Amino acid sequence: MNLSIPLGEQNNDYAAVRVISHDSDGIEVKGAKMIVTLAPIADELLIFNMPGLKPGDEDYGVAFALPVNHPGVKIICRKPLVKESFSDFDYPIVNSFDEIDAYLLLDNVHIPWNRVFVFKDVQKSNIFYDKTFARNHTGHQGIVRGLSKAEFLTGTAIKLAEVLGVNGFINVQEKLGELTSYIELLKASILLSEEEASMSEEGVLNPSISAIQAIRYNFPKMYERMVKHIQSLAAGSMLSTPHSGDFHSQMIWLMLKIDQNF
Template identity: 50%
Template sequence: MHTIEQLNDGRAVYLNGQRINVADVPIFRKTLALNNQYYALQRTHQDVHTYIEDGQRYDIAFKVPLTSADLKQKHRAYQEIAESNNGLLGRTPDFLNSAMAALAVRSHFLGHNEYTNFAANAKHYAEHVKTEDIFISHALQNPQLDRQKAINAIPSGYAGVHVTKRTMEGITVSGAKMVNTMAPIADDLLIFNPPELLLEKGDTSYAVAFATPLNTPGVKIICRKLLDHPVYTGYTEDDFPLSNALDEIDAYIVFDEAFIPWERVFVDNDVEMSNRFFMDSGMFIHSSHQDEVRGITKLEFATTLAIRTAKLLGLDGFLGVQEKLGRLTANLELIKGTIARSEEEGRLDDFGIYTPNQQALQAVRSTLPEYYEEALKVAQHLAAGSMVGVPGFKEFNGDNGPILEQALGTSKATAKERAKFLNLVFDLTTAGFGQRQLMYEYYHGGDPMRIRSQHYAGEDLRAGNEMIDRIMKS
């Protein structure tokens, strides 16, 4: 667990054209406090969030699952962490820590080169993260400069991260990654290439995977525009209950001749290994399990918000509204059931790791964004003009306060309660914060079209084909 001041360690974080100290940004402080719930729960709910291995206690995310029961225990811990931030922080430490558990066991395929043993490096790094329980963030997406060209054909050198020099001590890298969520408040960056954008021959300098501390010289974290409404603008969390409470802080990452020692390099100058890294390491499937559990939490938050909107505004007695809300609750149960199936119908891989059912998890990944958007739309349509017409909260302390208390109060809520709730609906369904959250659900797991095409290709339809074949042969 960090204090915010510990993050002023020399890291080069930029916001609005200025290099900043992370501790000086109020929304960073709030987000770090929520992120630290991952660590706090290890103390307050040890039975759920920790396990003992060789006499040492570790966070449950690092446990190598051997049975379905192990996945269910991890599910419970992931859910409690997500509930502490309403599922709105997609990259809390448990996301990549769940991946580290698999990487430590499955890293053998990475092999070695003349300078180092990549397999041993990955294993040792995963064990380091586990022992120290550090917070690692990752960046895999390359900037979308010109997808019609090979990455090595884009002359700027910022179409990805590439090696510029090798020595006996390590590699030097330059380039960029497009999106790095939570980077300013993490300890380390994990850099690799996405499996859906396979490198080709000629891209070997970009075929790299490594980890490095955020304060490594030559690493720059350039934050996108923040989505909060700071106190100096006159708005508090009563006006913006979500965007003034947290921001996941997506950033553009630049490497400018940054040195990476060999012991932190896992792939170098090897297109095949770069393409295999995320999937064959087991990192993808186990981090997906954590991610979809968080997704359930976020979907339940949005579903409940829509239902409470209907109740607050006295709309829940209408059959048409009940039908809309029933679709949302049915969607939620379908997602919960599919996650449970992924845990019940997993399998032991070749290394003895109990692995969730990938088809079930990918079904969630391809469907949950649409269910989440549907919940937002229902809440938005029900709140409609009521939320758009909410005055700023300072009005309650002004000359018009008594009028607003009388005009906006109902038997279901006081004027202030009603106003704050409708501000919550606006923040999640309409404001920039809410739109970023929606876009995140659609794209953080990869291209939705590609996910569906892969799901179709991987589906087991033997029973269906046997039924059709039986008819055709009769």
Template identity: 45%
Template sequence: MTTKNGDLRDGRLVYFEGKKVEDFSSIRVFADTLKVIQRYYELQEEEPEVFTYEEGGKRYSRTFFTPKNANDLAMKRKAYARIASVSYGMLGRTPDFINAGVAILENYAENLGVGEYTNFAENIKNWAKMVKEEDLFVSHALQNPQVDRSKTMNQLLKEGHEFAGVWVKESYRDGIVVQGAKMVNTLAPLADELLVFNVPNLSPEDNKFGLAFSVPLATKGVKVMTRKSSAKYDYSVADYPLSNRFDELDAFLIFEDVFIPWERVFVFGSAKKSNQFFEKSGLFMHTAHQDEVRGVVKLEFVTALAKRIAISLGLTDFLRVQEMLGKLTRNLELVRGTLHFAEVSGHEEFGVFTPNMQSLLAVRDSLPEMYDEVLSAIQEFSAGSIVGVPDVRDFAGENADSLENALSSPLLSAKERTILLNLAWDVTGESFGQRQRAYEHLHGGNTMWIKVEHWQHEDLSFGEKMLKDALNVARTAFDEEVKGK
């Protein structure tokens, strides 16, 4: 276990700023973000009644608990929310995300069936058991690089694009050799394991890409290339209160002749089974629960920030500002309520109490818009002053007294104004904030697809019954009117 004990020197190949990382602890962004993730483990020690549960005489992270009723989901929500609150919701892919799915894999495993060379159902059950026993941090990679979305994966491979996705190069009695790449894998550099699969968009001819498997980070041929950091360590945390604490490292993954033993393979050689994997394994529904809880925590944080700025800058007597704040708190209330409804209106499936997906997807689809509304409000309230903030070091320099005088008000000291506006800029303007916004819009897939699916699955039977009645009454009236002429 590397993430838990913080020693990442297990032979993994991670590249940062163009160089192979030899000493992880010497790179501040790795050390800082790792510390935030490690709170997931520390909380289990500090508050075992909230963050763990007992099974067979042993205690496990609550996030691995298989929910049997709405109350279990509510208890899991509390744990997810507390874990998310460590980073104010800014770290999206903490260990509890995949754990939420690992918790139910045993129940759904039979859906994966048996292959010619291996038993996929057994493989995923054993893998889930190992992740739970060892409390491993699993990071996931499903999105293929945007090489050319107009072509199938197979077409791209035939044209020589060996890194357009991950595909099976060779297969043997004891396993397979894969080659390729995955486009974005958040927090991969700091994880123990990678879970690799596809979004459900493979064409029938893409069987070579029809895969799902897991692999330890420290596996020969697995290469992790971290994106450029948005932390600004030449400045104080007071200047960049979020950038310098919560840079959730995303990474590009390369697989060069990576051997995967059969026992780590969950889907093989089938585009159809690959397209079904996320949903049929049960991962989708349960990871979505954690995901939306985390999203609502973040919305709550930025909404509180918007309110604090409005109060601190003396804006709350303006009706427009009051109306805007009311819209933000209304939005928050709506998603909180929908999340709660997702739990209480869940249903039993394969012995698991599953949250209501229509409700969870309604939250997922609404969050990006609601998040943007808060960011706009923060920018509108703090207006020009959001960029009129001197470097914190100026408060110790020759202009310190003038700054103190100029930036203080009965509502706000110069210090409080500075850090509040720095927070506002970090979340709305800085590269950190822009990456956070991209995350909210894209991490759960393009929201267009959520809408496309949502209306088709919504239960409108109550409305349709009334509509039937209204149409019947109108039809009768129509016939009577026409007959009378």
């Protein structure tokens, strides 16, 4: 897919989801969505193209709801993080959690009219993300997730500093203070988005987007600094962490025996 070319001019059946035909029963669509989080375990998916459509992209001006077991739907999961050869000793976190992002393919899928929200309308398609407050709710979920990540990394950094006995040094305290300040900023932004929430005409309470967008912009930078601080605190310790297999080799027992003799 060439991103410099409008969707309506793409020579690719799977550049995005588009309408290929319609009748009195509904519409028929074809195309793909690049990232569909947790698709394999969802009941239904909300399909729409992101804002930015231009005149000539009418076939892509579509939004609809789709059951995951609908005929013609294919879900291709990304390579999972969990691996059979990974031990809990070596990867205590990776084997416990995974986010099943997927690639969604729609091959001539029929959607009944009662599941269609936007039909070949560029203007309505472009405002769908904001008009439905989908941006607000997905963004709120995103910054709450960011808070969980920040709490985990900050807790890891604090524990690491305690174990290494460096938590009394001023420069280390400065780094830990920076990390804990990120947590408070995230908490404040979440509370602000909820405090300034507004009720839609349909009776749905929608968090304010301003604080959400501020965190969505800044959190990747915060996260990068958190990881770098942990790497700085651990220094060579991270590189010298033994593998679980090392504890079952003859070499480790020989080293322990030599150490005991001394």
